[in-house]
Amino acid sequence: MSIAAPGKVAYINARIIDPATGFDGPGELLTIGEEIADVGRKLFEGKPPKDVQIIDCDGQCLAPGLVDMRVQLREPGEEHKESLKSGCEAAVAGGVTTMVGLPNTNPIIDDEATVEYVARRARKQALTKVYVYGAATKGLLGKELAEMGLLAEAGALGFTDATKAIADAQVLRRALAYAATFNFLIIQHPEEPSLANGVMNTGEISTRMGLSGIPREAEIIMLERDLRLVAMTGARYHAAHISTAESVEIIARAKARGLNVTCDTAPFYFALNEMAVGDYRTFAKLSPPLRTEDDRQAIVEGLRSGIIDCIASDHAPHDQDSKRLPFAQAAFGGSGLETLLAVAIGLHHSADMKLIDVLRRLTVEPAALLGLDAGRLAKGKKADLVMFDPDRGWKVVADDFRSKSKNSPFDGQPVQGKVLRTVIDGRCVFSATSGAVS
Amino acid sequence: MRDQVFPHRHLLGIEGLTPIEINHLLDCSERYIALNRSTHKTTEALKGRTIINLFFENSTRTRTSFELAGLRLGAHVINMQVETSSVTKGETLIDTAVTLNAMHPDVLAVRHSDSGAVKLLADKVNCGVVNGGDGSHEHPTQALLDALTIRRRKGKLNGLVVAICGDVLHSRVARSNFHLLLTMGARVRIIAPRTLIPSGIERLGVEVFTDMAKGLRDADIVMMLRVQHERMKGSFIPSVREYFRFFGLDRAKLSQAKPDALIMHPGPMNRGTEIDSDVADDFERSTIREQVELGVAVRMAVLEILAQNGAAA
Numbered sequence: 001m002s003i004a005a006p007g008k009v010a011y012i013n014a015r016i017i018d019p020a021t022g023f024d025g026p027g028e029l030l031t032i033g034e035e036i037a038d039v040g041r042k043l044f045e046g047k048p049p050k051d052v053q054i055i056d057c058d059g060q061c062l063a064p065g066l067v068d069m070r071v072q073l074r075e076p077g078e079e080h081k082e083s084l085k086s087g088c089e090a091a092v093a094g095g096v097t098t099m100v101g102l103p104n105t106n107p108i109i110d111d112e113a114t115v116e117y118v119a120r121r122a123r124k125q126a127l128t129k130v131y132v133y134g135a136a137t138k139g140l141l142g143k144e145l146a147e148m149g150l151l152a153e154a155g156a157l158g159f160t161d162a163t164k165a166i167a168d169a170q171v172l173r174r175a176l177a178y179a180a181t182f183n184f185l186i187i188q189h190p191e192e193p194s195l196a197n198g199v200m201n202t203g204e205i206s207t208r209m210g211l212s213g214i215p216r217e218a219e220i221i222m223l224e225r226d227l228r229l230v231a232m233t234g235a236r237y238h239a240a241h242i243s244t245a246e247s248v249e250i251i252a253r254a255k256a257r258g259l260n261v262t263c264d265t266a267p268f269y270f271a272l273n274e275m276a277v278g279d280y281r282t283f284a285k286l287s288p289p290l291r292t293e294d295d296r297q298a299i300v301e302g303l304r305s306g307i308i309d310c311i312a313s314d315h316a317p318h319d320q321d322s323k324r325l326p327f328a329q330a331a332f333g334g335s336g337l338e339t340l341l342a343v344a345i346g347l348h349h350s351a352d353m354k355l356i357d358v359l360r361r362l363t364v365e366p367a368a369l370l371g372l373d374a375g376r377l378a379k380g381k382k383a384d385l386v387m388f389d390p391d392r393g394w395k396v397v398a399d400d401f402r403s404k405s406k407n408s409p410f411d412g413q414p415v416q417g418k419v420l421r422t423v424i425d426g427r428c429v430f431s432a433t434s435g436a437v438s
Numbered sequence: 439m440r441d442q443v444f445p446h447r448h449l450l451g452i453e454g455l456t457p458i459e460i461n462h463l464l465d466c467s468e469r470y471i472a473l474n475r476s477t478h479k480t481t482e483a484l485k486g487r488t489i490i491n492l493f494f495e496n497s498t499r500t501r502t503s504f505e506l507a508g509l510r511l512g513a514h515v516i517n518m519q520v521e522t523s524s525v526t527k528g529e530t531l532i533d534t535a536v537t538l539n540a541m542h543p544d545v546l547a548v549r550h551s552d553s554g555a556v557k558l559l560a561d562k563v564n565c566g567v568v569n570g571g572d573g574s575h576e577h578p579t580q581a582l583l584d585a586l587t588i589r590r591r592k593g594k595l596n597g598l599v600v601a602i603c604g605d606v607l608h609s610r611v612a613r614s615n616f617h618l619l620l621t622m623g624a625r626v627r628i629i630a631p632r633t634l635i636p637s638g639i640e641r642l643g644v645e646v647f648t649d650m651a652k653g654l655r656d657a658d659i660v661m662m663l664r665v666q667h668e669r670m671k672g673s674f675i676p677s678v679r680e681y682f683r684f685f686g687l688d689r690a691k692l693s694q695a696k697p698d699a700l701i702m703h704p705g706p707m708n709r710g711t712e713i714d715s716d717v718a719d720d721f722e723r724s725t726i727r728e729q730v731e732l733g734v735a736v737r738m739a740v741l742e743i744l745a746q747n748g749a750a751a
Binding site: 138144145146147174180181233 | 631632633635648671672673674675676677679680683684
């Protein structure tokens with residue numbers, strides 16, 4: 001993999017969208033080396049300097065690269081599902097320039113060495129910038145606090161037990177209190193495990209299909225409880241992938257009370273409902289499960305109103321063998337990096353949200369929440385960019401994914417919104433025309 | 439004759455004592471320091487009196503300190519180390535109190551692992567009772583010896599900034615020190631991870647910090663608390679290693695405090711857990727051995743006053 005030193009690049013005829021400043025209009029952007037040198041309506045008066053490489057955006061959107069705050073990177077431990085190489089290639093194809101991995105690797109990210117291992121391996125790919133969360137409890141076992149302070153010094157951005165809830169109330173209380181000591185963020189998978197031993201949403205569909213259910217209450221109860229403990233400890237708390245209408249109300253109330261609470265959802269939960277499980281499609285077996293149409297609409301409304309702060313892909317790669325099973329036995333989770341932008345832009349095409357607001361939940365919001373200097377187009381910032389055509393239609397063909405795993409619940413669906421070019425530190429790392437990852 | 443300034447039968451805690459009473463106890467303690475340093479260390483102040491050390495919890499240094507204090511006052515001292523039975527704790531405690539009371543001791547020095555147990559016992563006996571530490575509640579003689587150490591080194595308590603660091607949640611030493619130091623006009627800060635800070639602590643009048651560098655800034659006194667190893671296995675703190683990194687006292691963190699700040703520790707120390715040996719053994723600034731020394735003087739003063747108050751009752 002050759003890494004050409006980036007020179008000066010001028011992006012002209014662009015529709016610049018920067019959610020951080022609210023700017024959405026025609027403009028130009030100049031990068032020098034790894035940084036954004038300037039951005040504005042007219043930088044060059046039609047005459048860019050001679051020593052500059054010119055990219056004519058032809059009116060397409062140029063926005064900050066996406067910041068995906070929740071992906072599962074299977075390296076180390078399950079490289080047959082996803083490696084840092086394949087994951088980063090999928091990410092740049094999806095316009096994602098920064099992503100944060102969960103600690104449920106093998107070994108688990110509950111010591112500094114693993115944080116540093118992932119960081120070093122990811123740097124070698126020289127593609128999407130990879131960060132990780134540390135385990136909130138040792139071994140993700142939900143019993144003893146992990147070394148959050150030392151993990152943070154090694155680079156962990158926050159603490160979570162990944163796809164497991166921190167279920168024991170006393171353990172969560174102490175994890176929140178301990179995290180509050182350092183103002184660290186605790187990220188919860190909000191699902192009461194004793195209610196979550198089913199395989200899809202509890203309701204008419206699960207009854208018809210004869211599948212065991214996970215009631216919406218599993219999420220609702222856990223969120224209600226957690227927020228009591230957040231109020232008690234004063235900690236920073238983030239609820240991952242909320243999926244029910246009540247969850248949006250609960251988070252809204254917590255925010256109104258002034259609690260330090262944020263949340264995200266994944267495209268699955270605003271683009272699909274439990275009907276997607278259809279004919280026992282294991283690709284639609286997700287955690288939390290796809291919910292009712294009312295829930296889906298409430299999630300859309302939560303994104304529109306801003307109660308839901310961020311959109312994350314919740315990328316959960318699985319090999320064929322994990323999904324080619326009876327529904328009850330199949331693994332939970334869907335591949336999400338390469339469909340993230342297109343499915344999210346669906347919120348714009350359905351007239352639920354303005355394009356800039358969709359991008360806000362994918363860029364500056366997660367970056368600010370995680371304390372990352374990313375997700376905005378400003379002079380002196382790293383030139384992490386995505387150029388895309390918000391209207392171009394294409395069909396999701398999971399077999400074409402760069403990700404090793406093809407388990408997308410959107411497989412075969414038409415979507416609108418195509419990543420044309422992804423730039424990291426001023427360097428083009430993906431181009432739709434060549435398809436190549438440089 | 440009953441002590442004019444400190445007329446109480448018992449010393450169960452610092453909470454509720456007045457500055458005058460505290461100063462008086464410290465003044466009385468002062469008198470015994472020279473005696474303890476002399477060759478002939480005995481007075482006859484409590485000649486013929488009986489003191490029972492009743493310890494329901496393991497202790498070496500506090501029990502020894504009370505024992506020496508009693509002996510140097512010329513009293514008979516009996517040590518009773520009682521195994522606690524969790525099933526019949528309350529009943530046993532009161533029975534023990536009644537039994538001992540029938541033997542007419544003058545003072546009982548009592549330690550118990552349950553908060554409030556010493557008070558319960560004191561209500562059942564006619565003699566004086568000094569609390570040698572009850573659960574996570576109070577340890578008044580420790581606070582007095584700490585105050586005496588500070589007063590002798592700094593000449594005062596009023597206006598000093600005292601940073602108390604570590605396991606405040608479980609510490610009776612911390613609680614007695616809050617009461618004493620605040621009563622005497624010092625400013626008290628606590629520094630600990632949030633898991634070791636008891637709820638509502640601000641209401642006691644202390645300032646709460648979770649960052650050592652900030653909490654130690656310009657402190658006159660740095661008081662380290664012992665952290666028990668069973669708290670270090672993930673329930674309150676992830677590990678010893680992490681605790682020492684963020685809350686252990688070393689040269690770098692200490693540099694935030696005043697250059698002449700004193701380093702105190704109630705003992706026994708966990709070197710490399712809450713305190714670096716380099717700091718603990720700093721001859722100029724560490725008062726850890728001096729605290730132990732003054733502890734005997736403080737306990738002599740307290741035993742003498744309580745024995746006399748009891749006789750006058």
